[in-house]
Amino acid sequence: MTKNKIIVPLDVSNLADAIALVEKLPQVSFWKVGLELFVATGSDILKFLKYQQKQIFLDLKFHDIPNTVAGACRSASQYEVDLLTLHATAGKKALQAAVEAINTAEKPPKLLAITVLTSFSSRELAFDLKIPLELPEYALQMAILAQESGIDGAVCSPQEVSQLREVCGKDFLLVCPGVRPSWAKAGDQSRVMTPLEAIKAGADYLVIGRPITAAENPVEAWERICTEIET
Numbered sequence: 367m368t369k370n371k372i373i374v375p376l377d378v379s380n381l382a383d384a385i386a387l388v389e390k391l392p393q394v395s396f397w398k399v400g401l402e403l404f405v406a407t408g409s410d411i412l413k414f415l416k417y418q419q420k421q422i423f424l425d426l427k428f429h430d431i432p433n434t435v436a437g438a439c440r441s442a443s444q445y446e447v448d449l450l451t452l453h454a455t456a457g458k459k460a461l462q463a464a465v466e467a468i469n470t471a472e473k474p475p476k477l478l479a480i481t482v483l484t485s486f487s488s489r490e491l492a493f494d495l496k497i498p499l500e501l502p503e504y505a506l507q508m509a510i511l512a513q514e515s516g517i518d519g520a521v522c523s524p525q526e527v528s529q530l531r532e533v534c535g536k537d538f539l540l541v542c543p544g545v546r547p548s549w550a551k552a553g554d555q556s557r558v559m560t561p562l563e564a565i566k567a568g569a570d571y572l573v574i575g576r577p578i579t580a581a582e583n584p585v586e587a588w589e590r591i592c593t594e595i596e597t
């Protein structure tokens with residue numbers, strides 16, 4: 367079912383708003399908890415989502431020295447979430463330490479490496495971060511680094527997903543934020559594609575937030591996106 371491929375982020379600042387959003391959209395089976403909500407509520411939101419039998423993407427984007435990343439992954443794996451993020455740019459030793467750290471968990475999460483945030487443009491990557499590679503090539507290299515370190519998949523923009531799929535193979539999980547239906551605003555996202563284009567390009571999951579959660583009628587927006595993907 368294509369709608370199981372859509373992950374909706376709970377980008378709100380408190381538990382009450384998060385619960386209200388989950389209850390407003392009972393059709394959504396996969397929710398993402400990011401920094402804003404986790405810093406505010408800790409594990410309370412995860413307990414609620416588990417109780418509701420939802421799948422959970424815990425998006426804390428760890429980026430630190432190997433020992434600290436390993437400890438953070440070990441702590442996060444106690445929540446038995448489905449997906450957990452860290453930055454590929456933490457480097458090979460940190461990525462390998464993360465893989466090793468979650469191995470002892472009863473139900474380890476799948477680890478996803480952030481390649482290049484979807485808010486970045488090629489210009490920002492070159493001029494602000496001084497990265498000499500073209501953006502798609504750099505995203506690919508970050509995915510390869512993650513895969514070679516034993517990480518289960520990557521987060522990338524839909525604009526890079528077909529290339530990553532081709533190189534990393536069908537078993538490497540590819541999750542794409544930066545997804546915008548033609549009728550939604552891009553906001554702070556730079557490298558966007560429509561939901562249908564992203565699925566066709568090879569994404570396993572799409573992360574779609576504001577086009578649904580900030581819509582006047584979130585249920586209608588969700589259904590419109592599901593219909594667009596299915597037809």
Ligand SMILES: O=C(O)c1cc(=O)[nH]c(=O)n1[C@@H]1O[C@H](COP(=O)(O)O)[C@@H](O)[C@H]1O
Nearest residue numbers: 375425482483484521543544573574575576
């Ligand atoms: O890891 C992520 O989920 C993520 C990575 C990335 O490169 N870009 C990105 O937008 N995200 C997240 O995906 C969600 C996108 O939300 P919308 O822009 O509202 O659709 C946000 O929760 C971001 O934190």
